[in-house]
Structures are given as C-alpha cells and as structure tokens.
Amino acid sequence: MTGVVSEAAGDPAALLVGFARRLRAAGAEVSGERMRAFLRATEALRPWARTDVYWAGRLTLCGGPDDVARYDREFAAWFGAGERAVPRPPVPAPPRLRPVLRNAAVPTGRPGVPDERAPRLPASAASTDVLRHRDVAELSAAEREQVRRLLAALALRGPVRRTARRRPARRGETDPRRTVRAMLRNGGEPVRLRHRMRAERPRRVVLLVDVSGSMAPYADALLRFAHASARGGHTEVFTVGTRLTRVTRAMAHRDPDAAMAAMARAVPDWRGGTRLGELLKEFLDRWGRRGTARGAVVVLLSDGWERGDPEPLAEGMRRLHRLAHRVIWANPLKARPGYAPLAAGMAAALPSVDAFVEGHSLAALERLAAVVRGGRPPEGTPREGADDA
Template identity: 75%
Template sequence: MTGTGMPQGPGADAVLLGFARALRAAGVGVSAERVHAFLRAVDALRPGVRADVYWAGRLTLCGDRDDLERYERVFGAYFGDGSGGPPPRSVRIAPRPRLRAAVREAAARSRTGGPDDEPQGPPVASLASPVEVLRHRDVVELDPAERAQVRRLLAAFALRGQSRRSARRRPARRGPVDPHRTVREMLRRGGEPALLRRHARVERPRRVVLLVDVSGSMAPYADALLRFAHAAARGRRTEVFTIGTRLTRVTRELSHRDPDLAMAAVAEAVPDWRGGTRLGELLREFLDRWGQRGMARGAVVVLLSDGWERGDPRLLAAQTARLHRLAHRVIWANPRKARPGYAPLAAGMAAALPHVDAFVEGHSLAALEHLAAVVRGADTDATGGTASATGATPPSAATAIGGPERPP
C-alpha cells in the first residue's frame, strides 16, 4: 500500500463499506445505491486523501440536513479525528469537488499515465483498517485506547424502532381520496369540479424498551451496553431499565448529552451493580408497573443479558411468554453467544428462548450494529442469530404456545 491511492482488492472496499455500516448504525439512511455512488466518487477523486473521501461521502451518503451532524461524528470517530469534524488542516481542503470535472481529470490521467503532482497524504485505508478490525473484537479484550475508540463510535449510534402505521393521516399524492379536503376545495372554487385530494397513513417508529443486565456476570460488558443505551435514549420513544437484583429506570439519567456525565448519573442511580440476577422476578415487576399499562404494548423490547438466573427458570419462562404477547417483538442480545461452542444451556436462557423473536450477539461493535438493524425490523438469518437458528420455537409457534395473538 502506497500513498498514491487505496489498495486494490477487497481490503479497501471493506474499509469503505465498514464506514457506510457505521453511518447506517448512526441513523443515516445509507441505501445500496448511495454506497455504490460513494465508491464510484472515491474512485474518481483521490482515494488516498482524507479530504476527498470526506467530501465524496458527504455528497453521496447524506440525504438531508439531519444526516450532516451524524456524518461528522462518525467520520471523526471512524477515521481517527477525535474532534469529529472535517479532515485536519495538514491536508489541503479545496472547495467541494466537482465530480464531473474530477472524473474528466481522472480519465485524462489514466490516458496519459502521468503521476499526480499533488501530495496525497496518508492513505485513508491505513487509518481506518484498525477501526474495521476493532468493530469485530470482543469489548472484553480491548485495551484503554481501543475502548476509547469504541466509545466514540458508540456515541454516534442511533436506535430507531420498526415503523408502524398510525391512525393519523397526512396529505399525499397517492392513496385513498380525502373527502373533507376534496369538498373544501370544491367549495373554494364555487362548486366547480376540482382535483381529488388524497391522504395516506403516517408511519411512526415503535417504542423501544431496553433492559440492560448489570449483574456480576455481565460486568465486563455493562459499560459498552449502557453507552449503546445512551445513544439509543436520544430518541423520544426509547426507555431504558437496568436489571440485576433490582429494577431501575434510568431513562432520565441517560438523557445527558455527554456520555460520561450520563454514565456517572447511572452509576449513582443503580444500587445493584455487580450483584446477582433475578430475571424472572424483575421482568414480572417491569410488566406489572410499566409494561402492562402500555410501555411494552406494541413495542420492541430488547433484553441485553447472558441469561444467568438465580431464581426459578419457570417464572422467567412465564414472564417472557407474557411479554411476548404484549410486545410487537422481543429481542435477546447475549454477549456470550459469540464464544466458540456456545449453546443456550443456562437455565434462564433455555427457559426464555422459546418466547424470543430474535436471539443475537452483543459482544462487539459490529454485533451492536446488527442489533440496531434487527430493532429497525431487518430480517435475520441463521448466521445472524434468529431464535429459530438456535433451536428455539419460531415466533408463530411461540405465540400459539404462549397465548393469543399479540397486538399489531
């Protein structure tokens, strides 16, 4: 690899695709078409220069103003600039590159075969490759510097529940005829015929409820999972609880914009750090106090736990089945699932798994990105960690065993 461009082969593509995945996890609507345009733009510009990669991604991957702030944070965290802003001043930043002119210049250089006289700077791939490797490493194995890098990437996360159609309607070009607006338009014209006005259902994200295990067995993962919950709590329809020997609602504590202040507030509010685990009793308490009254009804509920249970596993099975009937979807993220030879043999995990819609990993940054995609409604396969892949009852069968059909 030299300073004249990105390395050839799948390694360079993996770096750029990993950056696109990080943007998607941060809530940027990065579609396959945008990723393809990003790769073409980087290839047409100077792939080894941070400034060109920055502008190529900003012009192709961002769809609206809300995406710009997320893009700045993810670019800074992914490519090593702690400030989260544009590339440093050591690399000359020209105005926004004109892609058509850049394509013509690139074609002319390829015909003449002359080298580029402008300084290329450090290749972006060499800066991002460690981050791409870091995404797949278990957070327990990280050193302090790598933990700080993961924390910066987690701060750029965004968690949005699966969309649902609400009862409200909005004006639209297609859809059923809106009789009230159509009649008002005709009256405004003095009774003359007018164009038919139409409306469509408004789509809103479902509520997301996170239950984070902070018991002793989950202590190595508690910080990363709570920082993931802090990024998720920026959404208005997200609730966060900690579970161990007690159930503690920490949504207000996680409302601080600064992650470190939020973690300090959670540390003061949670009285049962590194204690035991009473999943069945605490899940029953959650359903009695909040879930049954509406917090879990039609929501996406995520349990982040290793499944170790000190109480009766039959109680956990009954309460998980009860939650499955109330919620739209129940997702269980287990950091131990990624270990070689893992099987859900713990009594609590084995009891709850038949009533879980998706069983995924939660040990690394890439696993949490996948978890965010599952919460948004992405389909999972056997390698992605569905409940059926681990021998659990499929959702339809679990519903038949657990009781009546859940609300939409």
C-alpha cells in the same frame, strides 16, 4: 491543529471519527453508515494525503449541496486550515497494502503534492473492521476507547407502524373533507379528488440492560449502545440486576460520558446479583400496563443467568411476548465456540424470544440494530418473527 485533534492523534482512526462527529454536531446528517463509508474510503485511497482525506469525506459525509460549505468550514477547523481554495477531485491512486501516514498536503487542487506545513494525520482505519468484530471483554484500554467512539455513531430506531391518524397523500383513500373544502374554494366547481393515507411512526424500543456481576465486562459497551439508541427518541432504557431502574432520563445527556456518570449515580445495584424473573414481573406490572411495552420492540441484553427459580422468568417472558410487538434477546456469550443456551434462565426464556442474537462486539450490536429495525433474524433463532401487537 486544535487541542482536541492533538489528543486524538495517537489513537488510530480517532481523528477521522472525531471529524465526522464534529460535522454531525454542526448540522450535517452524518449517520453511522456514512461514517463507516468515510473510513473505508480513506483506507482505499491514501489516508496520509490530505487531499484524499478531504475528498473521501466530502463524497461520503455530505448529504447534499447545502452540506458542502459546512463541510469545508469544519474540515479547515478540525485538520487546520491551509489554503481556502476548494481542491479539484484527485486522480484515484493505485491500491496500497497497509497505508502508513506521512506529512500530508494541504488541498491545493493538485493531488499528491506534499506540503511540510500540513499536520500529521493518524494511522488509517485499516484495523477498524477487525476491531468491530473483537469481543469487547478482550479489548485493551485504548481499543475500548476507540470502540466507545464508534458506538457513539450508532443509531437505533424501531420499525415503523401505521397509526390511526391520516395524513394527506397523492394516492390512497379519498379524503372527503379536503375534497369538499377544495370545491368550496373553487366556487363549487368539481376539483381533483384529495387523498389520504394512514400516518406512520416508529415503534417504541425498550432496552433492558443486565448490569449484574456476570455482565460486568460488557455492561459499559451495552449501556453506551443504549445511550446512542436513546438519542433518536422513542426509546426507554432500564437496568436489571437485583433491582429494576429506569435510566431513560440519565441517558438524555448528549455527551456519552456525562450520560454514563449520571447512570452510575442512578443505578444502586451495579455488578450485583441477578433476579431476572422477579424484575421482569415488576417491569410488566409497573410499566407494561402503562403501555411502555405494549406494541414495542423489547430488547433484553443479558447472559441469561438466573439465581432463583426459572419458572417466574418463563412466565414473565410469555406475558411479555403477548404484550410486545417483538422480543429480542442479545447474549454476549452466544458468540463463544460451543455455546448452548443451557443456563436455566436462558432456557426458560428462549421459547418466548423472537430473535436470539449475539451482543459481544460492535459488529454484533450493529446487527442487533438491524434486527430491531425489522431485519431478518440470523439463522438459528427460535422464531422467525412475531405477530403485530
């Protein structure tokens, strides 16, 4: 077992998540949904049995035949290569209550046969789903580290929009230029009509992350969520507190910890006060006119506390709503029992918000990503949607 695996062995599900991340780095299309399916599959089978882990990963993490050889190579390198033969699919085991890891078998083609040479795997991901719904402000240091690993697997993409450009298509409007060129290549004889349609591209996503003192328990998780979002491109990230800071370039680091370190060096107002109204006006004056927010999905991740007069924030939100395709506000406090948006800043901003969602847990951030992609907002949001910009 490699040194990386040995370090992760004490953290539940860390070895499984680490393997999925390694496979993605090797070129496989391992999305967050595939990773969750992998964890659920190992829990439903026998996470202590090496054969079951092998087939759970192969059936959930491989997107096609080209990924099989890559998967076998990375599996052997990550868990420690035993026999090189590809095992036969195991017979499904009966459901078990809380699986406990034991020494597992090297894949031999005979499911369930123990092998003392096999390395020990960590505890199953039975607690992962519970952890996904926990408030990140209440997690222990070990649980925070596990949530960080899961956040690194998230992906955030905006909804697609139709552009002015056309692309070849089997159906759609007739493409006269391509049709004429085909006729000329055919000596002027009639040919099948060529068609075209408007191309599509993802909308830009703009994240405004509150790093003031009141958001300190959530800032790390929200910024790591922003880092995972920025990996896909078409995403701009700003921090707001007492200053407005663009940290998109700092988020370009592939490693989350390196990105967080670069962001910490770039942000001068970490855990300071809050001037949402003034900073939103600055964002609109400086970046909105450049087109950063025009037609984009703008997400504000903040508790809505405003030190100054709330009227500038209300005016800025109205301007932002007219400029952006959609405005989403994620508030970590929304999940608390009895919460009502009565803070002056939150109450002033809410009429111009298209979707008001929670932002306190990993599951809440996953739902936020779905809303950004165009999913239906949760019940109780102030508006059902926004008009196209």
